[in-house]
Amino acid sequence: MKKVYKNIFGEVISKAKAEKLDDYHLYYYEKESEVLKEIEFLAEDEIYSINYYMSPDEEEAQIVNYLKEKSDLFDIEQRESAGDFIIATNKMYSLAVDENPLVSKTVFYHNDPENFICSQIFDNETLQPVPERTTKCWYASDENGEKYAAIEFSYQEDGKLELAIDKTPNPDNDEEWEHYEYATFKNLQNRIDADISYYKTAALLPKMAEKE
Numbered sequence: 001m002k003k004v005y006k007n008i009f010g011e012v013i014s015k016a017k018a019e020k021l022d023d024y025h026l027y028y029y030e031k032e033s034e035v036l037k038e039i040e041f042l043a044e045d046e047i048y049s050i051n052y053y054m055s056p057d058e059e060e061a062q063i064v065n066y067l068k069e070k071s072d073l074f075d076i077e078q079r080e081s082a083g084d085f086i087i088a089t090n091k092m093y094s095l096a097v098d099e100n101p102l103v104s105k106t107v108f109y110h111n112d113p114e115n116f117i118c119s120q121i122f123d124n125e126t127l128q129p130v131p132e133r134t135t136k137c138w139y140a141s142d143e144n145g146e147k148y149a150a151i152e153f154s155y156q157e158d159g160k161l162e163l164a165i166d167k168t169p170n171p172d173n174d175e176e177w178e179h180y181e182y183a184t185f186k187n188l189q190n191r192i193d194a195d196i197s198y199y200k201t202a203a204l205l206p207k208m209a210e211k212e
Contacts, residue, residue: 002030002034004026005017005018005026005027006027008024019045022043022044023041023042023043026042035053035055036053038050039051040070049075050074050075052075053077053078054078056078060076063076075090075091075092076090077089082205083205084110085107085108085109086108086109088106089103089105092104103121104119104122105120106118106119107119115137115139115147115149117137119134120133120204121134131202134155134202135154136153136199137152138196140168151167160201160202164179164185164188165178166179166180182200185200
C-alpha cells in the first residue's frame with residue numbers, strides 16, 4: 001500500500017508535518033492501480049474513524065475484523081454500476097453503540113461521481129429503505145458556472161414526495177426559494193426542461209436503470 005498524508009483540507013503534506021498537527025488524514029492507495037482503499041482520520045495521532053473502500057473480491061467479514069482492531073467507528077463502502085449510475089452501499093459501524101451497522105445507499109451519475117442524486121437509509125431489522133429518510137437532489141449551475149443542489153426533495157412514509165425546495169430563483173436567498181408538494185409537482189416539472197419524474201417518489205433508481 002502507498003501511504004499519503006493530508007491535512008483536513010485535503011492538501012498533501014509530509015508525515016513529519018502531519019504528526020505535528022492536531023488532526024490529519026492518512027490515505028492508503030493500491031500501489032499498482034492508485035485505487036483508494038482506506039482513509040484513517042486521526043486526532044493527536046489516534047485513529048477516531050476509518051473509511052474503507054471494499055472491492056468485489058474481498059470478504060466483508062474479514063474487512064470488519066480488520067477494521068475493529070483499529071477503531072470502533074468505521075464505514076465500509078462498496079460501489080457497483082447500474083446503467084448510467086453508480087450505487088454506493090455504505091455500512092457505518094459504531095461499535096460503542098451497536099454491533100449492527102447503519103446501512104445506506106447513495107446514487108451518482110457515472111459522469112458526476114461527486115454529487116449524489118439519491119441517498120437512502122435502510123431499516124436495520126427489515127433491511128428495507130426508509131422513505132422518510134430518503135433525500136434526492138437535482139443539480140443546476142449558478143451564475144458562476146458552479147454546480148449546486150438546485151432542488152432538494154424529501155419524502156413521506158408511503159414514498160411519495162413530501163417537499164421539493166427549489167432554490168433556482170435565488171440560491172443565496174432562502175426567502176425566494178419555492179416549495180412544492182406531491183400534488184403540485186406538475187407545476188415544478190413545467191418549470192424544468194428535463195424530465196424530473198424520478199424525483200416524484202423515493203425510488204432508488206429511475207425505472208430505466210433498475211437492475212435486472
